[in-house]
Amino acid sequence: SAVISQKPSRDICQRGTSLTIQCQVDSQVTMMFWYRQQPGQSLTLIATANQGSEATYESGFVIDKFPISRPNLTFSTLTVSNMSPEDSSIYLCSSSGETQYFGPGTRLLVL
């Protein structure tokens, strides 16, 4: 099973600022996924990150708001830009494979 780490584990940010979340996998994977979980809700896919190409965003998510990098096969970042309180969520990354394993999540609170 893949072991996935995320940094930071939690943060409190001010409205209008940006936060970059890092995701590291202990093995090379083709795709990495970024999910958002708003308070009391289920997980919603933000985008799929492929190495060497631009991320593929789901409906309702745009690159300007959630830019993603995928510099190699074990690492990805998600930036939450120009944050508002509505961005307060848990952000989770996962790796592709027969089974998708998830990182521990980043709890973001925007004031």
Place this chain on the structure above:
Amino acid sequence: AQKVTQAQTEISVVEKEDVTLDCVYETRDTTYYLFWYKQPPSGELVFLIRRNSFDEQNEISGRYSWNFQKSTSSFNFTITASQVVDSAVYFCALNQAAGNKLTFGGGTRVLVKP
């Protein structure tokens, strides 16, 4: 389009009772994969089981068991003799091919009281 429905939003039981979580899915694909994840209060998502569409055999792992019925598009999860540590939100999920993105159900919060 794929869809996963977990009709039960919250279930409360007393310790040692059995609890069954329902999961119904929709997909047009003939090959797909079903998952159950556990999310304890700490927030991480813990993988419990993966089942492919061609394997309808039920599975038991300790106090956990899963019933996959393709005829009714259901993949239900039972916790036998529940314990307080089972208190968590449980998610059922579906993807159309190994490694592809997951579609999650709304989740069922299980509260096990001592």
